[in-house]
Amino acid sequence: xxxxxxxxxxxxxxxxxxxxxxxxxxxxxxxxxxxxxxxxxxxxxxxxxxxxxxxxxxxxxxxxxxxxxxxxxxxxxxxxxxxxxxxxxxxxxxxxxxxxxxxxxxxxxxxxxxxxxxxxxxxxxxxxxxxxxxxxxxxxxxxxxxxxxxxxxxxxxxxxxxxxxxxxxxxxxxxxxxxxxxxxxxxxxxxxxxxxxxxxxxxxxxxxxxxxxxxxxxxxxxxxxxxxxxxxxxxxxxxxxxxxxxxxxxxxxxxxxxxxxxxxxxxxxxxxxxxxxxxxxxxxxxxxxxxxxxxxxxxxxxxxxxxxxxxxxxxxxxxxxxxxxxxxxxxxxxxxxxxxxxxxxxxxxxxxxxxxxxxxxxxxxxxxxxxxxxxxxxxxxxxxxxxxxxxxxxxxxxxxxxxxx
Amino acid sequence: xxxxxxxxxxxxxxxxxxxxxxxxxxxxxxxxxxxxxxxxxxxxxxxxxxxxxxxxxxxxxxxxxxxxxxxxxxxxxxxxxxxxxxxxxxxxxxxxxxxxxxxxxxxxxxxxxxxxxxxxxxxxxxxxxxxxxxxxxxxxxxxxxxxxxxxxxxxxxxxxxxxxxxxxxxxxxxxxxxxxxxxxxxxxxxxxxxxxxxxxxxxxxxxxxxxxxxxxxxxxxxxxxxxxxxxxxxxxxxxxxxxxxxxxxxxxxxxxxxx
Ligand SMILES: Nc1ncnc2c1ncn2[C@@H]1O[C@H](COP(=O)(O)OP(=O)(O)OP(=O)(O)O)[C@@H](O)[C@H]1O
Ligand SMILES: [Mg+2]
Numbered sequence: 176x177x178x179x180x181x182x183x184x185x186x187x188x189x190x191x192x193x194x195x196x197x198x199x200x201x202x203x204x205x206x207x208x209x210x211x212x213x214x215x216x217x218x219x220x221x222x223x224x225x226x227x228x229x230x231x232x233x234x235x236x237x238x239x240x241x242x243x244x245x246x247x248x249x250x251x252x253x254x255x256x257x258x259x260x261x262x263x264x265x266x267x268x269x270x271x272x273x274x275x276x277x278x279x280x281x282x283x284x285x286x287x288x289x290x291x292x293x294x295x296x297x298x299x300x301x302x303x304x305x306x307x308x309x310x311x312x313x314x315x316x317x318x319x320x321x322x323x324x325x326x327x328x329x330x331x332x333x334x335x336x337x338x339x340x341x342x343x344x345x346x347x348x349x350x351x352x353x354x355x356x357x358x359x360x361x362x363x364x365x366x367x368x369x370x371x372x373x374x375x376x377x378x379x380x381x382x383x384x385x386x387x388x389x390x391x392x393x394x395x396x397x398x399x400x401x402x403x404x405x406x407x408x409x410x411x412x413x414x415x416x417x418x419x420x421x422x423x424x425x426x427x428x429x430x431x432x433x434x435x436x437x438x439x440x441x442x443x444x445x446x447x448x449x450x451x452x453x454x455x456x457x458x459x460x461x462x463x464x465x466x467x468x469x470x471x472x473x474x475x476x477x478x479x480x481x482x483x484x485x486x487x488x489x490x491x492x493x494x495x496x497x498x499x500x501x502x503x504x505x506x507x508x509x510x511x512x513x514x515x516x517x518x519x520x521x522x523x524x525x526x527x528x529x530x531x532x533x534x535x536x537x538x539x540x541x542x543x544x545x546x547x548x549x550x551x552x553x554x555x556x557x558x559x560x561x562x563x564x565x566x567x568x569x570x571x572x573x574x575x576x577x578x579x580x
Numbered sequence: 581x582x583x584x585x586x587x588x589x590x591x592x593x594x595x596x597x598x599x600x601x602x603x604x605x606x607x608x609x610x611x612x613x614x615x616x617x618x619x620x621x622x623x624x625x626x627x628x629x630x631x632x633x634x635x636x637x638x639x640x641x642x643x644x645x646x647x648x649x650x651x652x653x654x655x656x657x658x659x660x661x662x663x664x665x666x667x668x669x670x671x672x673x674x675x676x677x678x679x680x681x682x683x684x685x686x687x688x689x690x691x692x693x694x695x696x697x698x699x700x701x702x703x704x705x706x707x708x709x710x711x712x713x714x715x716x717x718x719x720x721x722x723x724x725x726x727x728x729x730x731x732x733x734x735x736x737x738x739x740x741x742x743x744x745x746x747x748x749x750x751x752x753x754x755x756x757x758x759x760x761x762x763x764x765x766x767x768x769x770x771x772x773x774x775x776x777x778x779x780x781x782x783x784x785x786x787x788x789x790x791x792x793x794x795x796x797x798x799x800x801x802x803x804x805x806x807x808x809x810x811x812x813x814x815x816x817x818x819x820x821x822x823x824x825x826x827x828x829x830x831x832x833x834x835x836x837x838x839x
Binding site: 474476477479480481482483484485486487490494495498499502576578579 | 647649668672675676678679680682684686687688689690699700703704732733734735745748749752
C-alpha cells in the first residue's frame with residue numbers, strides 16, 4: 176500500500192514543454208534520420224490531404240445546401256411557426272447544463288478560466304460567422320449567456336445548499352417530460368404529429384430516450400445474470416445472448432412489426448416509440464455485459480465487509496457494490512451510449528427522418544443534386560461533436576470519482 | 581478427532597457467561613473439501629481468545645462461521661443466545677452484534693473515512709446522521725485518526741486503514757469482535773499501531789476472537805490461546821502454558837516453526 180506524500184506531488188518532474196518548441200521537435204520528431212523521414216512523410220501526407228480539403232471547401236464546394244435547409248437539418252418538418260417551442264427546449268437544456276456545471280464546479284477556484292472564456296468566445300464567434308447559424312444569432316447568443324449565467328448561479332446555489340445535486344438530477348429528469356410536451360404538444364399546446372419530428376431534434380430525442388431506457392434495463396439484466404435464483408439467471412443470460420446475436424437493423428425491423436403484436440389489438444404505438452424501444456432493448460443487452468464486468472471487478476471482500484456490518488442485500492448492492500461497479504464500468508458504459516447515439520442513424524432505414532434521413536431526403540431534391548460531400552461532411556461534424564462531448568464528459572466524471580489520490 | 585472440555589477461563593477474564601458456543605461444527609467447501617472436522621469451542625464474555633495454527637488449517641473459515649459469512653453443514657453455533665440458521669433475519673441480527681476486521685481491511689474505497697464508519701449505524705441501527713457522526717468521531721479519535729476523517733481510504737497508509745476498519749466495526753457497538761489476521765497484510769512498522777489499538781480495546785472488556793501470529797500480543801493480552809490444525813482444534817490453554825509448556829506435540833511443532 177503506498178501513500179502519496181505531499182512531497183511527491185509538488186516535487187518538480189521533468190517537463191517536456193519546458194524544452195521549448197524547437198528543442199521539443201528536435202527531440203521527439205527529428206531524433207534520427209528515420210524518425211525525421213517518418214515525420215516529413217506523415218506531415219506531408221496529412222498536410223496535402225488537409226490542403227486539398229480546404230481548397231475544395233473554399234472553391235469547389237457549394238455550401239448553400241446547408242443554410243437553405245438548416246431548419247430541416249435541425250428539426251425536420253416541424254412547423255416553423257412553432258419553432259419557439261424548440262428554442263424553449265434548447266433554453267431549458269442550456270440553463271440546466273449551466274447550473275449543473277456551476278454546482279459541480281462549486282469548489283473550483285474559478286469557473287471561467289482563460290481556456291473556458293476562449294471557448295465561450297469561440298462559440299459566440301462561430302454562431303455569428305457561420306452562415307447557417309448567423310440568422311439565428313439573436314436566439315443562439317442568449318443560449319450561450321444562459322449557460323454562463325446558469326454556471327455562475329449554480330456555483331452560488333451549490334455553495335449555499337450543498338445538497339442541491341439531487342434537485343438538479345430531478346430537474347434533468349423532469350426536463351425530459353417538459354421537452355416531450357413541447358415537442359408533441361397537447362395540454363394547451365398545438366399538437367405536432369410525430370411524423371413532423373425530425374432532424375437533429377429527433378436524433379437527440381431518440382438517443383436520449385434510448386439511453387434513459389436502456390440504462391436501468393441493462394442494470395437489471397446484469398444483476399439478473401449474477402442472481403442466486405437460477406430462473407432469473409437463466410432468463411437474463413438467454414435474453415442477453417439472444418439479442419447480441421441479432422444485428423440492430425433486424426432488431427429495428429422486428430421492433431416495427433412485432434412490438435404491436437405484444438400489445439392489445441388496436442393500440443398501435445407510435446413509430447418513434449417503437450424505434451426507441453427496439454433501440455433500448457438492443458443496447459441494454461450490451462450495457463448489461465459492461466455492468467457485469469464492473470460488478471465482477473469489485474473485490475469479494477467489499478460484499479463481506481458490508482454483510483459483516485449487518486447491511487442487508489439491497490443496501491449492500493445499492494451503497495457498496497453498484498457505486499464501485501458503475502465507476503469501473505463508466506468508460507464502457509459511455510462507449511455503449513456513444514454507439515447507441517450513432518446507431519440512431521439506422522432509424523432512417525425504418526423510415527424515420529432523423530438527421531441522416533433528412534440528409535438523404537435533401538440530397539434527393541433535384542435542386543441539391545450531387546451535394547453529397549457537403550451534406551455528409553456537415554452531418555459527420557455534428558455526429559462527431561456530440562460523441563466527443565460524451566466521451567469528454569465521461570473522462571471528467573471519472574476524474575471526479577477518482578478517490579485514489 | 582481431538583475433543584476437550586472447555587475449562588473455566590483463567591487469567592483476567594471477567595465472566596463465565598458464554599457469548600459464542602460452537603458445538604461439533606463441520607463444514608465442507610463446495611468442491612468437497614472437508615475444512616472443519618468437528619470443532620467445539622466456547623467464547624466467554626469479556627475474554628480475549630487468540631486462535632493460532634498453520635496456514636490452511638481452517639482458522640479463517642472457522643471464525644467466519646461465527647457471523648455466518650461461511651455456512652456450515654453440521655453441528656451448531658450459538659451467538660449471544662441466537663442459533664445461526666438459514667433465516668436471513670436471524671443472520672442479520674447476529675451480524676449486528678458481531679464485528680469483523682479483515683486481513684485486507686476491506687474499507688469502502690468510494691466513501692470517506694467518516695462515511696465508512698457511519699454507514700452501518702445509519703443504515704442498520706437507523707441512528708440519525710448527527711449522532712452517528714458524533715460517535716464515529718469519538719471512535720476515530722480513539723484509534724488515532726481523527727485528522728483523516730474526511731480523506732478517502734486510498735489516501736491512508738495500511739496501518740491507518742486497518743485502524744479505520746476497527747473503528748468501523750466498533751461503530752455498531754458489537755458484543756464480539758472478530759479479527760482475522762489483522763496485521764498480516766501490513767508493513768512491519770505499521771503492525772504496532774494496530775496492535776496498540778487492539779490492546780486498548782481488550783482493556784475495555786469487549787469480547788475478542790483474534791486469529792493472529794503475533795506471539796507478543798497473545799502472551800500479553802490473551803486469556804486463552806487455541807491451536808487449530810487440519811480442521812481440528814488441537815489445544816486450548818492459557819497463554820503462559822501454551823507458549824512455554826504446551827500439552828500437545830503438534831503445538832510444540834507449530835511453535836518451533838513460528839518462534
Ligand atoms: N472457497 C473455498 N473453496 C474451497 N476450498 C477453500 C475455500 N476457501 C478456503 N479453502 C481451503 O480451506 C482451507 C482452510 O482455509 P482457511 O482460509 O480457513 O485457512 P486459514 O487457517 O485461515 O489459513 P491462512 O493462515 O492461510 O489464512 C485451505 O486449505 C483452503 O485452501
Ligand atoms: Mg486465514
